[in-house]
Amino acid sequence: MTGPVKTRIVGHVLEVTLDRPKANAVDLATSRIMGEVFRDFRDNPDLRVAILTGAGEKFFCPGWDLKAANDGDAVDGDYGVGGFGGLQELPHMNKPVICAVNGICFGGGLEIALSCDIILAAEHASFALPEIRSGTVADAASIKLPKRIPYHIAMEMLFTGRWLDAEEAHRWGFVNHIHKADELMAEAWKMAELLASGPPLVFAAIKEVVREAEGEKFQDTMNKVTRRQLRTVDTLYGSEDNLEGFRAFTEKRDPVWKGR
Known part of the structure; x- marks a missing residue:
């Protein structure tokens, strides 16, 4: 450009x-x-x-x-x-x-x-x-x-x-x-x-949680996370990458993140 x-x-x-x-x-x-x-x-x-x-x-x-x-x-x-x-x-x-x-x-x-x-x-x-x-x-x-x-x-x-x-x-x-x-x-x-090289869906969830927490009480944000009320958190918990992290740990190998 x-x-x-x-x-x-x-x-x-x-x-x-x-x-x-x-x-x-x-x-x-x-x-x-x-x-x-x-x-x-x-x-x-x-x-x-x-x-x-x-x-x-x-x-x-x-x-x-x-x-x-x-x-x-x-x-x-x-x-x-x-x-x-x-x-x-x-x-x-x-x-x-x-x-x-x-x-x-x-x-x-x-x-x-x-x-x-x-x-x-x-x-x-x-x-x-x-x-x-x-x-x-x-x-x-x-x-x-x-x-x-x-x-x-x-x-x-x-x-x-x-x-x-x-x-x-x-x-x-x-x-x-x-x-x-x-x-x-x-x-x-x-x-x-x-x-x-890291997990993009996790980074997205981190940034959204941090933004939400800036203007809220701790428990209010925690409730949104645990109830999957934040879009990025809900996407992460239902993703292939979330399962890949568990599999890689169990199989003692580096995870392969796909962002989905």
């Missing part, structure tokens, strides 16, 4: 690269493309894992393109099927998404990263939520970040806009692993291939 969003497929893995020089900022058109890419990934049974990264070595993504906004892109415009960046409001996204943060990641770029399931960072990556200095609110980050890291650290980031380097981001827990810049994508692919 040409344009601001590049894609590459190898086996069951989709690589998505945000490529808008100079900084990979996202305008409305780019956000809509990203939404279409991730919707198609979600709906393609042959694809099991996605990797999201940025082009170049300096920027992952600074979020909203202020130049485009100045030229007429409305902040409350049509971001596309997945909301800003294509991921954070995409319904039924039940496949793992890995974010490989290859550089500066702030504002809406950090919100996009937080919409992924696993975040890997290059050693030189840095993170911030500077919206406070522009007189606006980092809305998605205000919802997500206090649930991911200690409340007081999240509020300091939101209130002050201060920067965190990769080491501190890792220490507070919203970065899984740090890698050398020239090893980041190889490590992201290694993680993706590990997940792609």
Whole structure:
């Protein structure tokens, strides 16, 4: 794919690269493309894992393109099927998404990263939520970040806009692993291939259960699981893969997952 969003497929893995020089900022058109890419990934049974990264070595993504906004892109415009960046409001996204943060990641770029399931960072990556200095609110980050890291650290980031380097981001827990810049994508692919070899129906059930549990009491979500009221859980419990897991364990062999 040409344009601001590049894609590459190898086996069951989709690589998505945000490529808008100079900084990979996202305008409305780019956000809509990203939404279409991730919707198609979600709906393609042959694809099991996605990797999201940025082009170049300096920027992952600074979020909203202020130049485009100045030229007429409305902040409350049509971001596309997945909301800003294509991921954070995409319904039924039940496949793992890995974010490989290859550089500066702030504002809406950090919100996009937080919409992924696993975040890997290059050693030189840095993170911030500077919206406070522009007189606006980092809305998605205000919802997500206090649930991911200690409340007081999240509020300091939101209130002050201060920067965190990769080491501190890792220490507070919203970065899984740090890698050398020239090893980041190889490590992201290694993680993706590990997940792609796993049971896709189980991953789907995990993601739906986690989403449901965010806004409910523990027992309410447990009741939905045990009563098979969640679509992915019901699909899993009646699947060939569910039986394959039991058979492989009994036969002392590796399971062969078919996603059905």
